[in-house]
Amino acid sequence: xxxxxxxxxxxxxxVTSIAYKKGIPGMRMVFxxxxxxxxxxxxxxxxxxxxxxxxxxxxxxxxxxxxxxxVAAEDKQTGLIARPPRPRLLEPMTAEKLDQYFLDxxxxxxxxxxxxTEEKVxxxxxxxxxxxxxxxxxxRPSDPHEAWEYTVEMVAVxxxxxxxxxxxxxxxxxxxxxxxxxxxxSTSSFARMAVFNGPIxxxxxxxxxxxxxxxxxxxxxxIGRAWTLISKNLGGSGKPGETYLGSQGTPLNFSxxxxxxxxxxxxxxxxxxxxxxGFKPSDSVVSLFSGWSLNNVAWFSSMPIHDVIxxxxxxxxxxxxxxxxxxxDPIVAKDIAAAGFATKEAYxxxxxxxxxTPAWLYWQTRQNELKKAxxxxxxxxxxxxxxxxxxxxxxxxxxGRGKNRSGIEIIVTGGSTNAYWFGGDFSHVTSSSxxxxx
Amino acid sequence: MxxxxxxxxxxxxxxxxxxxxxxxxxxxAKITVLNPRGILPPIQRIPMAERLNSLEGKTIYIIDxxxxxxxxxxxxxxxxxxxKFPKTTWILRDKRGNYxxxxxxxxxxxxxxxxGVIMGIGH
Numbered sequence: 286x287x288x289x290x291x292x293x294x295x296x297x298x299x300v301t302s303i304a305y306k307k308g309i310p311g312m313r314m315v316f317x318x319x320x321x322x323x324x325x326x327x328x329x330x331x332x333x334x335x336x337x338x339x340x341x342x343x344x345x346x347x348x349x350x351x352x353x354x355x356v357a358a359e360d361k362q363t364g365l366i367a368r369p370p371r372p373r374l375l376e377p378m379t380a381e382k383l384d385q386y387f388l389d390x391x392x393x394x395x396x397x398x399x400x401x402t403e404e405k406v407x408x409x410x411x412x413x414x415x416x417x418x419x420x421x422x423x424x425r426p427s428d429p430h431e432a433w434e435y436t437v438e439m440v441a442v443x444x445x446x447x448x449x450x451x452x453x454x455x456x457x458x459x460x461x462x463x464x465x466x467x468x469x470x471s472t473s474s475f476a477r478m479a480v481f482n483g484p485i486x487x488x489x490x491x492x493x494x495x496x497x498x499x500x501x502x503x504x505x506x507x508i509g510r511a512w513t514l515i516s517k518n519l520g521g522s523g524k525p526g527e528t529y530l531g532s533q534g535t536p537l538n539f540s541x542x543x544x545x546x547x548x549x550x551x552x553x554x555x556x557x558x559x560x561x562x563g564f565k566p567s568d569s570v571v572s573l574f575s576g577w578s579l580n581n582v583a584w585f586s587s588m589p590i591h592d593v594i595x596x597x598x599x600x601x602x603x604x605x606x607x608x609x610x611x612x613x614d615p616i617v618a619k620d621i622a623a624a625g626f627a628t629k630e631a632y633x634x635x636x637x638x639x640x641x642t643p644a645w646l647y648w649q650t651r652q653n654e655l656k657k658a659x660x661x662x663x664x665x666x667x668x669x670x671x672x673x674x675x676x677x678x679x680x681x682x683x684x685g686r687g688k689n690r691s692g693i694e695i696i697v698t699g700g701s702t703n704a705y706w707f708g709g710d711f712s713h714v715t716s717s718s719x720x721x722x723x
Numbered sequence: 724m725x726x727x728x729x730x731x732x733x734x735x736x737x738x739x740x741x742x743x744x745x746x747x748x749x750x751x752a753k754i755t756v757l758n759p760r761g762i763l764p765p766i767q768r769i770p771m772a773e774r775l776n777s778l779e780g781k782t783i784y785i786i787d788x789x790x791x792x793x794x795x796x797x798x799x800x801x802x803x804x805x806x807k808f809p810k811t812t813w814i815l816r817d818k819r820g821n822y823x824x825x826x827x828x829x830x831x832x833x834x835x836x837x838x839g840v841i842m843g844i845g846h
Contacts, residue, residue, distance in 0.1 A: 286834060287774050291800070291843035308769040320846045321796040329799035345807060349778065352839045356771045366766040377753035392759050401757045424761075428823065433761035442757045472846065519761035 289351035293319035294338045298526040306431045311360035313351035315344060374403075387446075391524065394513050394539060398446040409441040412451035413458060413722055417441070422462045424520030426470035426528040435461065435519040443518055447511035452489050453504055456481065457511045458722035459571050461519065463715050467512040467541045468522035469575065474531030478542040478574035478610075478711055479509060480696055482559035485569035485719050486545035493547040495700030498612070498707075500540075509543030535577070542579075547698045550615035552622030555629050558696055562716040563688070569719035574610060574694070576711030583705045590704065591621045591632065597708055599640040599676060607681050608692040608712035609636075614699035617706045633691040637683040641676035644668070689713065781838040782812040786829070788822040790845040797843055 292300050294316050304312035316339040317332045324332070337344045378386060383400055387393050399405065410417050417438035425432040440461045444454055460479060469475040481491055492502035500506055517523035548557045559570035580601070584593050598609060613621070626632035647668070648655050658665035668677045685692035694713055699705070775781055785804070787797040801815040814837070819826040822845060833840060 286837065286840055287772050288840040288842060291841060293844065293846050295846065306766060308767050309771060310768075311771060315841075317796075317844070321844060322790070322792045322846055324795060326795050326799050329796045330803060332796075333800055333803045345803070348804075348841060352783070352841075353775050353777060355774055360771040363768050363770055366768055368763045368765065371760060371762060372758055374755050375758050377755045379751055379753055381750070383754065383756055387759075400754070401759060402754060403757065406757050431764050431766075433763060435761040438757070439759070439761055442759045446759060514759070518759040521761065521763075 287352045289313050289315050289348055291315045291317060291348075293317055293321055295319040296530075297339050299530065302527045303429055305366075308366065309360075310366070311357060313347075313354075314339075315347045315351060316340070317344060392514075392518055393446070394510065394517070396510075398514075399448050401442040401445040405445045406438065406441050409444050409449075409451050409454050410438065412454035413437060415458070415722065421458060422464045424461075424464045424466050424516065424522075426466060426468065426520065426522040430470065430521065430528060432464075433519055433521045435515075439519055440515060443514040444511045447507045447514050448503075449507040449511050450489070450503070453508050453511075455722040456485055456489070456508055456569075456571060456719050457515075459717040459719040460508075460512050460573070461515050462722065463573060463717050464520075465573050465575075465714055466516040466520045466522050468516040468520070468529055468538060470522060470529050470531070472530045472532050473577065474533050474535040474538075475575060476535045476537035476542065476577055476711075477512070478576070479512060479544075480558055480572045480574065481543075481545040481570070481719075482548065482557045482572070483564070483567065483569035483719070486548075488569075491545040493545040493550075493698050495702060497544045497547070497698040497700070498542060505543050505545075506540050509540035512541050512543070513538060537578075542574075544698050546696050547615055550618070550701070551697050552619050554627045555618065555622060555697070558694075559716060561629065561688070562713070564716065564718070570716050571719060572716040573714045574711040575714050576608075576610065576709055579612070579707045579709035579711070581705060581707050583703060585704075589620070589624055590617055590706075591624050591626065591635070594621075594706065594708065595636055595639050598636055598682075600643065602708065602710075606710045607684050608694075608710065609682065610694040610696065610709055610711035610713075612696045612698060612707040612709075614703065614705050615697055615701045616699075616704045618695075618697045620704065629695040630691070633689075633693040633695060636693055637680050637691045640680050640682060641678045642681050644671055644675040644677055645673050647677040647679065775838055778808055778811045778839075780810060782814060782836060783839045783841060784833050784837045785813060785815045785841045786833075786843070787815065787817050788842065788844065789817055789820075790822045793844050793846070800841070800843065 292314055297316060300314060304310060316337045318338055333344055335344060336342060337347045340347055380400060387398060415437045417436060419437045421435055421437055421440055423432040423434050440458055444457045449457060467477040486493060489504045491504045521528055523529050546558050558572055559568060560566055562572060564570045582597060602609060621632055654665045658669040682692045785797060785801050801813055804813045818829060
């Protein structure tokens with residue numbers, strides 16, 4: 286069927302690349318100025334009756350020729366398109382030239398890397414029982430993109446580049462095996478988080494104490510960095526405009542909020558995250574999260590801390606998201622437990638049941654309910670009487686997946702120097718065994 | 724004082740003399756490193772469909788992929804095409820679900836009743 290897609294100008298490089306990778310390198314495309322969201326009909330008409338900003342030809346002519354101009358012989362071909370060969374070893378060069386080569390070819394995150402010599406990669410490979418040529422997984426920048434595959438040795442190369450020690454390698458392999466990219470390509474700038482549980486954290490000296498989420502632990506920093514290098518080099522992400530589209534990007538992508546839970550500091554009765562996800566306490570596990578941002582809060586008032594968090598969730602967490610993750614300092618966790626919340630789940634349930642939706646947000650997304658409210662239908666009519674500053678008693682949370690029905694995750698980490706907590710829009714993606722990769 | 728300065732200079736000279744310096748040859752040595760990139764999948768070519776001789780008398784579907792807040796654009800595109808090509812039937816249809824959801828029933832309908840497709844739009 287003759288088809289022409291209409292695309293906004295900003296995505297020229299993206300769609301050209303995807304058309305090629307999907308096997309239609311000659312796909313006819315029509316471009317319009319960017320953006321078209323929220324543009325009124327008169328502006329849309331001007332765009333449509335104007336020129337395609339990529340070809341420079343009238344947009345209507347490009348549509349018509351896309352549907353009617355005969356297809357070239359080349360575009361009728363079948364078979365495979367050859368890809369550039371992938372040699373296992375790069376051409377020998379001096380260290381200085383290799384550093385520049387890695388930068389020029391976008392193999393790094395912009396920081397200096399450790400060159401992956403055969404000796405260093407071999408040392409990394411000794412830290413796992415898995416064969417170097419064993420396939421670990423597939424990764425892609427986001428759903429429309431092609432997936433790249435990678436072996437244990439390829440993961441080791443990137444682990445070396447990140448500066449990781451061999452003893453970290455099973456943890457890095459576990460992350461790579463999930464196929465979850467840390468550089469998700471969307472026009473919003475996703476961030477990722479990796480939380481470690483079980484004996485691995487002590488074994489490799491990860492930091493769950495003072496500054497757990499900061500740059501104060503070689504293991505936390507380099508494991509997180511390895512995830513980004515893997516996402517670029519093995520998952521095909523990270524080329525702005527083509528395989529990365531985050532409009533502003535996020536500094537969290539450098540080493541991807543990477544820390545262990547402070548299991549020894551959990552209040553009595555509170556399960557570690559990996560146990561909540563179905564693993565045994567003695568298992569070593571990495572759990573991956575996806576989101577955008579975190580707020581770091583401490584508010585000293587006569588209000589108990591569990592209600593400060595509830596208020597924050599209700600009033601400040603007002604965009605359309607329906608999931609949340611709290612990262613509590615042990616002081617905060619212990620205060621919440623002392624207030625009667627015997628488990629993490631009990632506190633998450635409390636938050637779901639006691640966080641309504643600010644009225645302005647509720648009505649914005651519920652036109653049918655607004656109509657009913659104006660006709661006097663309850664409970665909507667009652668909600669409308671609460672006014673714009675009211676809180677509608679309908680939680681935006683409680684739509685979690687699997688065992689976590691609340692959609693709210695709670696993690697404990699930090700050094701107990703102050704009653705701070707992080708709240709943000711992160712949600713759990715998957716948890717993966719590290720022991721499997723030892 | 725002069726003796727102390729002289730002693731310091733001698734010590735500095737001795738230390739400098741015995742500090743190993745990288746030889747030019749070491750800096751120029753070539754080393755071999757492993758390729759950090761993963762394995763690219765093969766690309767199977769998809770031949771493009773034959774195009775139409777003309778739009779006259781044909782039915783062309785305009786598919787709205789329903790990206791948020793872009794309805795005005797697809798509706799205006801429909802209007803402009805109807806104005807400029809009145810002998811063509813232009814059908815504006817919504818794809819099922821959001822822009823990420825497939826709609827095999829619609830594709831089936833288009834194959835049965837249509838001659839061409841314009842697909843739009845995001846952002």
